[in-house]
Amino acid sequence: MAEIEVRDIRHVYDQGSPDETVAIERINLTLQDGTANALLGPSGCGKTTLLQIISGLLQPTEGHILIDGEDVTDKPPAERDIAQVFQFPVIYRSMDVYGNLAFPLRNGGVPEAEIESRVHRISELLELDDILHSSPSNLGPELNQLVALGRGIIRADTSAILFDEPMTDVEPSRKLTIRRRVKEAQQEFGITALYVTHDQHEALTFAEQVAIMKDGNLVQYDTGENLYQSPVNTFIGHFIGSPGMNLLECGLSQENGDPHAHLGPHQVPLDSALAPRLDLGWTDCHVGIRPSSVTVQVAEPHEDTGYLPATVDQVEMLGGFQIITATLDHTDVEVKARVAHDFAIDEGASVWLSFPPSDIRFFHDHEAIPA
């Protein structure tokens, strides 16, 4: 149980050589004691590098790692009390499940009696009781991954556990079960957890707080709700949500003191609270709106109620709902909207779209302007 602090971490691979690559620009991050966190980002953004720096498998070029306030930057992994579960299940093939679970304890010189009670506690929690004396080679990757997880949390002094895309080898149908057991174990022991993934669904269901990385930088560290509702920039807006936020390039004007965004000939009223923060001289502005916030109407509105005319390009059925892609008339602005599964609409049809001002986010230079 520990608080993990990542302080000014920077990492460069092959420093000084022609192949020099900056994996992490500079990151500061504090993981609160006992919380479940996720580290999310596209492939190659430095997630795994950061994870290995925290666990001590990699020495950072600059910066410090603090566990409960103590600087452990120079300590080897064995002395950090941090467990790690890897992308594919790492198991010791020559030992059975029991031997695998007991391995870290035996290495630490724990008495056999205590080892036995701990192994049983963990196997009960992870539902591995029936296979304790099976050879891991005969079990599937799901169970092996659970064994690897068990090995991580079995030590009484494990203060944090890091997961490096642990579901890669797990069959989609088994992911839910495995994730539930992982989550239960994390809560049961109150272990600080950091779960690396590029699957936002996995991140958002596992973690209370999600850190999003891009190109070696930490972009936003927040709750799932905030990431979805208040992205700090267009990258997060687009990255979180499926499909991501609509990001529409726009102009800016003010009428009667109320700010408006221009999408070609169309005008979209913005939240009036934004007015004092906007500068009419700005270029490179975007309005962002979630597909689920876009209101779609097939019948032409009677009077000017802020509906914009558009033509449907594509309708995608996604089971419980449909995603329609429409182009605003007289522009090449594409908008995605989420509608009910039984919403009758055809490709090529005319629709009217409306963006409720309170759901619109405004971005300048790709950074969010808070209302």
Added chain:
Amino acid sequence: MKQRPWLFLLPALLLVSISAFIPLMTVMNYSQLTLLPGTQPYFAGLENFVAILQDPAFQGALGRQFLFSFLVLITEIPLGLALALCMPKDGPGVGVSLVLLGIPLLIPWNVVGIIWRVFTRSDIGVLPEVFDWVGVTYNVSQFTGDAWWTVLAMDIWHWTPLVVLICYAGLQAIPEEFYMAAKIDRASPWKTFRYVTLPNLRGVLIIAVLLRLMDSFKIYAEPFVLTGGGPGSATTFLSTYTSRMAIGGFQMGRGAATSLIYFFIVILLSFVVYIIMLNLGQGAGNDS
């Protein structure tokens, strides 16, 4: 048209029958006959086999063969593995080590024999000279021990690099995560070797052991060039015995029977070793 796939197999079948099947059948046929030059062959049944199995020279050669292969395996496998572990994992050192290791493997067997023959000759050889300096007499054509360890040294020098290459390839294939996990699990270097490296190398080690076992059973050129199987019959192994029987002794029937016994021993032994190794460390038991 259903027979068409067989047409595609025909060249391979033809090749195999010429290179393996027909010779084997011929040998089987010979082994049942008494074949002496200048006389009519006649059917001997199992007579050849019984005579060979009772021949003290065969028993001696077989015993020496087992001892030799055993010594080869217990030296070359650990040594090869140890060298593979010492090799650099990346950088320019890799290429250099691979080329150095490849040199003994590239030299034909008889050339290896000749190199060592010259090296160990009592009149002009370097080795006897060196031993002389330290006050030890070394003579491969006189002393059984000298002949033995020289043949062993030749085989180890010649074939350990193969074991190194096989193990090195196997080591390279072990994912780095296994070692990371061992670090996090606080495993000592020995335990890391015992529970990460060895189990992951099991497959390639089986191959290395089988290759070296079969090959060491076929040892011929080295003792032949060095001492011709001597002194006495001290370095006469199964292959030397067989060729002496068939070609030197003009007893083709006996020679053929020896070949079959020889063949059977190699197959049986390889199978037994394979089964043992396959089950080694695979048990669900708690082996720590």
